[in-house]
Amino acid sequence: MDAVVVIRTRSQSPRTAHQQHQHQGSVSANGTNNHAAAPAATNGATHRSWILSVTINNRSPHEFELNDPFTETEYKSILEPYLRHSEKPSLLLTADDEAAPLDVQGAELKIDDYTETLFAQLDKKLELRNSGVAKYHIFVVEDHSSRRPSENAHGVQCLAWELLESMDKPCMRITRVANFVPGGSSSSTQQSRVPQELSSVRSGYLVKVLLVVARDFTLSGADRDPEPDLAQYPLMTVQKKLRTRGKGRMLLEVVRPGSREELEQHLRIRSRQDVFFHIVHFDLHGIVQEDEHGRMVPWLLFAKKHDETVGQPYNLPGTCLAKADSIAEVLARYKVENVVLNSCLSAYNRHESGTNLAQTFLRHGISNVSAMWYYVHWQTVSTYLETFYNELLVNQADFHVAAHRGREAIRRKYADKTGRRYKDFFICVNYTRESRHINHASRDRSPSLSDQSQDSSNSSSSRVKWKPPAGFLGDNLMAPMDEPIRMKLHLLELEYKLTTFRVVYASDLQRSDAKMETTIDQMISMWLATNLVDEVYFYRAKDLDKPNMTLDGLPYREKRNRLHGSRYLPSSMVRESVRPLRQKLLVIRGIDDVLDPGTQAYPEDNQRNEKRRRNVEDTLARLTDRLHREQDSYLLFVGDKDAQWWRGHLEHLDGQWWLHMPWNITVHSRYNRDIMVPGDGGRRSLTPSPLGRSRW
Template structure:
């Protein structure tokens, strides 16, 4: 395999005032807030407007090109497009592709007007773009006679001292990373069956205090005795609804959970819940104090490009909002919070995160300079590998890419840049279909590195798929040998049961949905949640909660799940036997945290929280109604009073200790919850998938459907 190095020369050393305008006339491009892009019309995309009307020129960059160990030769790379053509071609072709596109009406008006011929014309222009880039490289290349594959590194050097890297100063401009280099992978080249592209940002490594080196991702891949540590951050914008609603929150969680199922305990996968900026920092801090270092952090959330407090266009990430105060009435959706990318990068740098994956739109956007690129900012703060999105991207494209990327990275143990290439290749083989037409948008999934991989990583030896390590593996970080329960006030030993070690191993991976992410948000935020299926036939509330509990156990959210019936809280004798709580009817623990195997092997990491308490049959206990039998009514009223008192004490202790959760399973509406259980300081949640129509969650309280009051649009079975 031949290796090609395309190394750019910083703009100031080129002596160029601007790569696209005559000297002295460079004007910074104007970007629109991505929030506006989501709802605005055809002209509301990131633009490059110039106040001075001058003839357009193709941007140019001075580079050196080398093949293998041969001497580098100077060359000039010319942008195949005018700057205006990026809007006319790429933006129109990818118009609104970060939206779900549930219907043809949500497509760009431009594409609807042009029809199939217009889309084909844009695809021809994009194909010629890649061919033009390759022709400029090919005239400076001298391949080996027997080479059949080619790895291309696009190296962008750091600006010279005094240059402004954001492209807004007169002496600098966007670097060669603003070009769509990944289109080279689709160019047909004689004798070359495969082309791979990797972007290298040659930025200085930030200074860090010296300490013992941590195992790298490559070291874990090479040593089956070590474990992968992956942290996932998921957040969605619940204010979108109808045809514009967000995609399901399993774009990253589904492939990661499948990878975990393949490699078993070799992958330590955890999820930041809720997906807030504060919880991310706290999660990393807790694990660092326990000696756990994450090799990769994945951000499955939205990106924005908007002005900061100084008026500069910078990237932001949309997180869930923490410390949400519940309202006394009405339905509320989870709120969101924008965080500056540089602040998140500083958190990752503090805990020396090596690799980051972003499926946010515009997360690698740098048409005006690197200051708008999330990927570049993370690399500047010390992240070694970044996978991000070059422009607007469709959710199905992301799903296809991540499914292959994580399978190659974690199961087949391929280097980061090769796994990224395989992900793009999967999109080429299975293009995203929108409204019945396939779109070639594989080139949007780009990958960056801070340094050129070693020769072994460029052409790695084929490895066997990741085996499941023994429990004695060096990657199994020993932690607590006991758990803390608020019922006893002390850390308690887990009961050794052999079945606990295997009970969770064979269950299928569940698909996360928006309403289930909403449940996680409410449970993590308020700690007490009443989950209702509104008596809908076939809702399968209990089985859904069982699957969620299985996932929470496998991702170390809780150490155990305890099941009760509401009437158990009315038994005063049990309260004396179990101070501060009641006796549970059933119990599930983490697969690696129970059974007799714990007596032989060290435990994995400690769970982030202690217990999830699940209470069933609550409706008939706290609101029994009235019968014709006065004696029976008195018994039910006594049980109701005692159960309410027991639940109140239970919830108060749970809120006070702050390390467990309480989940009720019932069938009543929000008004019933406010009447009978809101004094427990929790929230009501509805087990109902979000439809593609305008959802009633936004316009009124959701109540039980009756014959006199039919459900409005959006309440679907």
């Protein structure tokens, strides 16, 4: 037996212990005195309290006063330092951290006390533990203005409600609801509501996901950003599962480069094609800082679009801030229903609700948001997203059920190599603004795609009922792909250069362990799978030596496309697939020997090589001029020369040189690469900083 509990704030402004003593207690609906004594202040600090209205399964509401288990001082001295400590391995702690070492076990005991205190107050009023109910679905509701951020200092959602999910009995699932009403006023007689379930994928339909990835390449050493596969790898894994199991189809596209301008352009292009995304995922930094009016507001850190008109040479992919409010307007304009962020502070509400990026998105009409309550470790993000997307898209769970199971997976998995399990699962929170009347039944599975979502894409194919035979192409879009590639920082740089400059010379500097051919092949498979290009042509440079060659008839050695090998596809499926953003990727090998053949022993060989070099240079000049002019294709050279060679032979094509070398050449390394710590007697893993930094 399950039950639905709706907790709604009757008094939006929290009261302190001093204010509580000035009252004789709150009065419930039946007129009885219902005041709960406030906990004693710690070191002069006070506990906040709220007057709440609680409804169980549409019964008569209960009203009582809830006290914050922590004081403001305890949040700053216990909870926040603990979460910061959990995001850093001990080798990466700052001097301030070392000067004031954290009592981790003591902090965890305090967090356990926090959980017990919060539950005890609910249990005292509602008798949750002895009610015979096996599972409670708890919806924490706050009312806000639909026109402007709330100016209230703290709402009841500033509490760490998700900690209740760690209790064994009864089981609880938390969903935060932001109810937006005109003018910000809430009616005391308003009927309690719970959120509408996410329109999710159904067998035979297409779910559309857009991913935005950005990293700060200016960071180095221990502060270096984590690898850019936190979201892309689990999403591509889900894409492969859907493909092989025939449970549905998934369109996964990536904004390249991950700039604000490119995001808006991507959504605009797709909307003109009647393609609207069900989910937009942001895998980038989030911060909270003042805006031009001095107000604390959330921001997102996007890739900076390279401006060739400035005249400055390219160095590294830059970053730039974008106010969350402006991004929310873009998403709402293009009918985005669900947003996922693994950005730090993307659900930060330690100040007024205006600092909460998730609520900013909800205010603009986004239906569901999964975000991070504070700073978060990359391993926590990885575990959460892997489970979240598998539950949401493969098992077809509701958005908020998937979020709950993601937190559950974090609790069951050790967060670092030392065997410690940090209690940071509650950082991953989920919000909704859509609501409907309470339904007593618990429903874990989502309904089919909404009518808008199904009709909004010419690729959703609600009219086509064909299913692939077992063992054939499960997603009806492309041939089966190998294990999804794990993106690295240097590979993200390749994408940035290729999609920005359109012409790239890739080199491994003749390193025997580089395996660049394999990497390029994996990247091409990924670009096809994520709809970047429709076709890939492979050329040998020596085949381009004929004078005045027709660019449309260049002799290629190999051709790949998304439909490669799909002989089982009906023509209707081919027609209705979503076309890629760009037309072609041209890959040219063997360019080094053609442009720089060296001096041969026989004059006739030198003359032949020189003639071939001139013909190839002429063909490349015309080809790249066409690429830059039409802006619908890319050119990738594969070689082994250094940047100086590139500047002398290919820079005039207005492209970039790229080095195939992972960004782990310092002591700082990532993932499963361990180092020996002198005097430590064992191995310790070095991990990167989380997605987010203290930019206040």
